[in-house]
Amino acid sequence: xxxxxxxxxxxxxxxxxxxxxxxxxxxxxxxxxxxxxxxxxxxxxxxxxxxxxxxxxxxxxxxxxxxxxxxxxxxxxxxxxxxxxxxxxxxxxxxxxxxxxxxxxxxxxxxxxxxxxxxxxxxxxxxxxxxxxxxxxxxxxxxxxxxxxxxxxxxxxxxxxxxxxxxxxxxxxxxxxxxxxxxxxxxxxxxxxxxxxxxxxxxxxxxxxxxxxxxxxxxxxxxxxxxxxxxxxxxxxxxxxxxxxxxxxxxxxxxxxxxxxxxxxxxxxxxxxxxxxxxxxxxxxxxxxxxxxxxxxxxxxxxxxxxxxxxxxxxxxxxxxxxxxxxxxxxxxxxxxxxxxxxxxxxxxxxxxxxxxxxxxxxxxxxxxxxxxxxxxxxxxxxxxxxxxxxxxxxxxxxxxxxxxxxxxxxxxxxxxxxxxxxxxxxxxxxxxxxxxxxxxxxxxxxxxxxxxxxxxxxxxxxxxxxxxxxxxxxxxxxxxxxxxxxxxxxxxxxxxxxxxxxxxxxxxxxxxxxxxxxxxxxxxxxxxxxxxxxxxxxxxxxxxxxxxxxxxxxxxxxxxxxxxxxxxxxxxxxxxxxxxxxxxxxxxxxxxxxxxxxxxxxxxxxxxxxxxxxxxxxxxxxxxxxxxxxxxxxxxxxxxxxxxxxxxxxxxxxxxxxxxxxxxxxxxxxxxxxxxxxxxxxxxxxxxxxxxxxxxxxxxxxxxxxxxxxxxxxxxxxxxxxxxxxxxxxxxxxxxxxxxxxxxxxxxxxxxx
Amino acid sequence: xxxxxxxxxxxxxxxxxxxxxxxxxxxxxxxxxxxxxxxxxxxxxxxxxxxxxxxxxxxxxxxxxxx
Numbered sequence: 001x002x003x004x005x006x007x008x009x010x011x012x013x014x015x016x017x018x019x020x021x022x023x024x025x026x027x028x029x030x031x032x033x034x035x036x037x038x039x040x041x042x043x044x045x046x047x048x049x050x051x052x053x054x055x056x057x058x059x060x061x062x063x064x065x066x067x068x069x070x071x072x073x074x075x076x077x078x079x080x081x082x083x084x085x086x087x088x089x090x091x092x093x094x095x096x097x098x099x100x101x102x103x104x105x106x107x108x109x110x111x112x113x114x115x116x117x118x119x120x121x122x123x124x125x126x127x128x129x130x131x132x133x134x135x136x137x138x139x140x141x142x143x144x145x146x147x148x149x150x151x152x153x154x155x156x157x158x159x160x161x162x163x164x165x166x167x168x169x170x171x172x173x174x175x176x177x178x179x180x181x182x183x184x185x186x187x188x189x190x191x192x193x194x195x196x197x198x199x200x201x202x203x204x205x206x207x208x209x210x211x212x213x214x215x216x217x218x219x220x221x222x223x224x225x226x227x228x229x230x231x232x233x234x235x236x237x238x239x240x241x242x243x244x245x246x247x248x249x250x251x252x253x254x255x256x257x258x259x260x261x262x263x264x265x266x267x268x269x270x271x272x273x274x275x276x277x278x279x280x281x282x283x284x285x286x287x288x289x290x291x292x293x294x295x296x297x298x299x300x301x302x303x304x305x306x307x308x309x310x311x312x313x314x315x316x317x318x319x320x321x322x323x324x325x326x327x328x329x330x331x332x333x334x335x336x337x338x339x340x341x342x343x344x345x346x347x348x349x350x351x352x353x354x355x356x357x358x359x360x361x362x363x364x365x366x367x368x369x370x371x372x373x374x375x376x377x378x379x380x381x382x383x384x385x386x387x388x389x390x391x392x393x394x395x396x397x398x399x400x401x402x403x404x405x406x407x408x409x410x411x412x413x414x415x416x417x418x419x420x421x422x423x424x425x426x427x428x429x430x431x432x433x434x435x436x437x438x439x440x441x442x443x444x445x446x447x448x449x450x451x452x453x454x455x456x457x458x459x460x461x462x463x464x465x466x467x468x469x470x471x472x473x474x475x476x477x478x479x480x481x482x483x484x485x486x487x488x489x490x491x492x493x494x495x496x497x498x499x500x501x502x503x504x505x506x507x508x509x510x511x512x513x514x515x516x517x518x519x520x521x522x523x524x525x526x527x528x529x530x531x532x533x534x535x536x537x538x539x540x541x542x543x544x545x546x547x548x549x550x551x552x553x554x555x556x557x558x559x560x561x562x563x564x565x566x567x568x569x570x571x572x573x574x575x576x577x578x579x580x581x582x583x584x585x586x587x588x589x590x591x592x593x594x595x596x597x598x599x600x601x602x603x604x605x606x607x608x609x610x611x612x613x614x615x616x617x618x619x620x621x622x623x624x625x626x627x628x629x630x631x632x633x634x635x636x637x638x639x640x641x642x643x644x645x646x647x648x649x650x651x652x653x654x655x656x657x658x659x660x661x662x663x664x665x666x667x668x669x670x671x672x673x674x675x676x677x678x679x680x681x682x683x684x685x686x687x688x689x690x691x692x693x694x695x696x697x698x699x700x701x702x703x704x705x706x707x708x709x710x711x712x713x714x715x716x717x718x719x720x721x722x723x724x725x726x727x728x729x730x731x732x733x734x735x736x737x738x739x740x741x742x743x744x745x746x747x748x749x750x751x752x753x754x
Numbered sequence: 755x756x757x758x759x760x761x762x763x764x765x766x767x768x769x770x771x772x773x774x775x776x777x778x779x780x781x782x783x784x785x786x787x788x789x790x791x792x793x794x795x796x797x798x799x800x801x802x803x804x805x806x807x808x809x810x811x812x813x814x815x816x817x818x819x820x821x
Contacts, residue, residue, distance in 0.1 A: 123798040130797040130806065137803070137810035421779035422817045428770035429789065436762055 002557040002572070004565035005582030006648075010592030011558040015094050015528045016043070017056040021066055022090035025075045029098065038074045047588035058085055084522050091120045092518040094526040100507045115470065115480045116437070119444050119514065124437045131430040135423050142419040145302070147412055149309030153232075154409035157225060161402040174403050177396060191407050198400045205393055213329040215386035219394030220324045222380030227373055229314045233365050236307035243300050311360045314368070319353040321372070333382070341378055344371040438472045441480065445470045448513035455509040458545040459538060460502060468506060482506065504533045508542070512549070524554040531564060539564050543571050551576075566632040570734075581625055584648070595625040601717045608709035615709040616694050623651035623691060623716050627658070630723050633733025634742055634751040636661060655688040655719075666732075667750045674750055680722030687715035725749050763793045784816035 005011045016027045026039055035042030044054045056075075059065040064081030079086075099117060116122040139145070162170060171190070178185070178193050181200035187193055205216045324330075325348055337345055348371070356364060383394065449469045456468050468484040483490070486497045498506070508530055515525045525546075531539045539561070546555050559565055569579050581595040604622065608615040631638065631654050638649065638657045662681050667674035694708045724731050725744035732749040733742045741752045767789055771781055792809055801809070 126800055127793060127797045130801050133801075133803070133806055134797075134810060134813075137806040138814065141807055141810040142814050417778050418817050419814065421774060421776065421781070422785070422813060425770055425774035425781065425785070425789075428773045429766065429793070432766040432770045433793075436766055 001555070001578040001580065002559065002565055002568045003580045003582060004559055004562060006584050007560050008585050009560075009582035010585055011560070011582060012096065012528055013592055014556070014558065015096060015526055018058065018094055018526060019090050020075070021056055021058055021068055021085065022088050022093065025068065025077075029096075040070070040073070044070055045588055045591065049589070060084065088523040089120060089518060091117055091122075092515050093523050094528065095508070095511045095530055097529040097532055100504055100511075100530050115441075115510070119441055119510075121437050121440055124433055124440075128430050128433040128437070131426050131433060134426050138419060138423055138426065139305075142415075144416065144419055145305035146309045146312060147416050147419070149232075149306065149313055151409050151412055151416065153229070153313050154405045154412075156228060157402050158406050160225060160228070161399055167406075170403060170406060173399065177400060177403075180396070191404075194400055194404045194407060198397065198404065201393055201397045201400060205397070208390065208393075210329065212387060212390050214333055215383070215390045216394050216397075217324055217327050217330045218333055218379045219383035219386055219391065220397070221321060221376055222383040223394065223398050224317060224321055224376045224379075226314070226317045226321065226368070226376055229310070229317050230365055230369055230373070232310040233307065233314055233360070236303065236310045237362055237365070240300070240303050240307060243303065311357060314360070314365075315353040315357045318348075318351055318356065318368070318372070321376070322348060322351060322353070325349065325375075333379075337375075337378065341375055344375050347371045348375060441470075441472045444514075445472070448510065448517065451513035451516055452506075452509045455512055455545055455549065456506065458548065459505045459509065459541050461541075465497065465502070468509075470510065501533045501535060501538060504530075505538065512545070515553075516549070519553065524556055525550060526556045526558070528558045529560060531559065531561060536563075540567060540571070543568050547572060562632075566629075569629075570633070570736075583621075595621070601713060601720075604713050605710065608706050608713060612706045612709040613704045616704040616712060619709070619713050619716055620651060620691060623654075623719075624649075626720055627651045627654035630654070630720070630731070630733070631657070633731060634665075634723075635733075635740070635753060637753070652688070652692050655684055655691060659684045659688060661753075665751050665753050667752055669748045669750070674752070677722065677749070680719075683715065683718035683722050687712070687719050690715055723749070763790055767793065782816065782819040784819065785813065788813055788816045 003011060003014070016030070019027045020043065027043065030039050030042035048054060054070040055067055057065055057067040060083060062081070064083035064085075065079070066083050066085045067078045067080070068075040069078070070076075116125050158170075162173070165173075174190065174194060174197070177197045178187070181204070182193070182196040185193070185196045205213060208216065325334075325345065334342070334345055347367075383391070386394070452470075453468060460468075464487050466485045466488070468482065471481050471483045473481060482498065482503075484497065485491065491497050508527075512525070515523075531542055534542070546557075557568065565579070565581075568577070583593045583595050585592065601619075601622075604615050604619045607618065628649060630636070631649075636654070636657055638653070641649070659681070662677065662684060666677040666680050668677040668679075690708075690712045694704055694712050723733075725746060725748050727748045728744055728746035730745040732744045732751050735743045735745055735747070737743050737747075737750070739752075741750055743750045767786060771786060775781060796805075796809065
């Protein structure tokens with residue numbers, strides 16, 4: 001079946017209906033931010049009358065059907081009978097112009113993306129993209145930057161307290177501390193042992209005199225590694241600063257370059273200036289180049305993550321210092337501080353670590369360094385004067401805490417190793433999925449290459465381009481290239497050889513070859529406006545290709561190319577092909593409507609009895625379409641009109657041209673000779689004014705009588721009947737004779753221009 | 755190979771696990787089970803960051819041996 005309709009008439013809605021049925025209730029080109037979660041803002045008629053239901057129904061000739069209905073949210077699917085529809089694959093059933101043009105415009109990398117849907121592999125590409133993004137998600141959810149910062153911190157602290165001692169030496173030290181502080185505790189685990197030691201040390205500190213407890217608390221403050229933690233934040237901040245300035249400068253250049261890029265209307269071919277850095281790169285390398293830029297931004301993101309983690313470490317230590325500093329035991333020490341230090345101490349006491357974590361910037365770090373570090377330094381100095389017994393307890397406490405952190409670090413490291421292994425696995429899987437895509441693409445290309453080349457020869461019989469095929473380069477995960485021979489010479493850069501129309505033809509050949517492989521699914525082939533970039537000659541070959549290669553498949557051609565539509569009508573066998581025309585879309589209330597071609601005069605007559613004004617309007621619209629078909633068949637010369645008006649001529653305009661031309665050109669066989677077709681001319685002369693007056697009145701003022709309607713309908717029937725042969729039952733124009741003459745099949749009617 | 759090979763997930767997954775396994779870490783069976791489920795369905799459609807975060811959380815948990 002061939003369906004003609006002007007732009008916006010609703011042709012693609014039929015393809016949408018098929019896609020929504022085969023594609024899980026969604027339509028690919030409607031997936032955008034405005035279409036709603038279930039595409040309810042894109043799929044459904046916005047002017048659906050109250051009480052009406054939105055539905056798509058596909059019925060097969062065996063009576064089976066599949067129906068999607070919408071109430072709210074996702075559609076409900078119902079099936080009638082064991083329908084074959086469930087085995088159809090949309091990508092092997094329908095091809096839209098935009099899918100084909102995507103392939104036409106594509107560079108090597110883009111072509112990869114454009115060809116995947118044709119091969120039915122886009123879901124695997126989505127899988128690979130998701131796996132790529134999953135690495136970041138694991139980093140995020142596993143809080144790996146924080147984990148890494150904690151491990152770094154634990155390693156630094158261990159070096160500060162234990163120098164370069166080995167893990168075995170540390171365990172030996174833990175055993176010594178256990179024997180000192182918790183000799184009677186059962187050794188269940190190292191974690192428990194270190195906890196027992198720290199509790200015992202805390203108990204001993206608690207049992208000291210007030211002065212000794214104060215000295216111990218001062219020692220705890222003095223032993224703080226806040227300075228090192230602040231240094232980490234400063235280092236991370238300076239690393240960010242190093243890249244931030246050029247990055248900002250570069251982003252500004254991006255805006256400027258991107259603007260130039262868009263203004264120039266570049267179609268990503270040849271050498272282009274990268275919008276990210278301005279570097280001249282080949283269009284094919286552009287994607288890779290952009291990916292590298294993205295990776296560089298990822299490295300910057302990692303710096304920010306490290307900075308955040310370092311800030312977290314500072315905040316933890318500040319919280320600990322506040323707790324120790326606030327102890328009652330330290331009241332005397334706090335009172336002994338100088339005015340400056342007392343002010344700093346007040347600052348420390350007033351700090352809210354949670355707020356600090358959220359807002360911590362360079363000023364906060366500078367303030368911590370200026371205010372809290374002097375307090376820590378003073379405590380460290382005072383701790384030196386502590387009694388030896390207290391100093392020992394504080395030192396052992398610091399060792400115990402460091403051992404505890406080291407043991408925790410072991411668990412953290414195991415977690416980090418697990419996460420890294422998981423990331424490694426995801427990366428391996430991404431590579432594996434891309435390999436799967438490439439393998440399947442290669443297999444499919446090999447599988448269909450014979451068909452592609454046969455179709456290509458039909459569409460492009462020019463033998464200077466031969467051996468056209470798609471290839472997947474071995475050395476590139478995301479590329480598909482066209483290989484061919486031009487004048488027998490293999491082309492390194494086929495894009496320089498294939499024209500836009502040829503690339504379009506290649507895309508069509510690939511789709512048809514894929515559709516051919518799905519022949520066992522008994523599914524139709526639907527082509528939506530796929531010949532836009534074809535010239536007249538190559539467009540004609542599409543019909544020939546379909547007739548030759550798909551004689552037993554149901555094919556639906558949707559086109560806005562009126563000339564091609566009428567050409568198909570003439571060249572495709574009417575026994576196998578049907579032809580329909582869509583009316584231009586007017587309002588959502590009337591929706592998509594087929595023109596009443598087929599000349600359903602009977603229905604118009606029946607309506608004339610009860611609704612004459614409706615019948616008058618209907619018969620006029622009916623004649624608009626029917627006479628355009630008559631005109632197309634006989635090659636009626638009509639004055640050129642501006643733009644789309646050529647496609648929207650009225651029946652009245654056709655009758656004027658027919659009256660003028662029929663006098664000279666329309667003949668009827670009488671014996672062995674052709675004589676002017678007087679009956680036809682009379683019918684045209686009579687009907688022309690009636691149609692102009694009554695038809696227009698019925699259409700525009702909704703007035704008219706039954707007599708007028710019946711008389712006009714009879715006249716129209718006579719006009720159309722005059723172009724249909726009583727003998728062979730075919731219209732004049734179905735057969736092309738010599739000298740530009742067209743005839744009915746038996747030759748009884750003849751239109752002889754000139 | 756125009757139809758979807760039913761066992762491609764198992765084959766590719768097994769190879770990837772083998773390649774990613776080291777002496778430091780052996781993947782629990784739960785990881786393979788989760789990936790098999792995700793590769794055969796949810797990951798084949800475009801996912802929002804929040805949805806990928808959910809999948810990541812499940813995988814992290816599975817990688818601990820489901821703990």
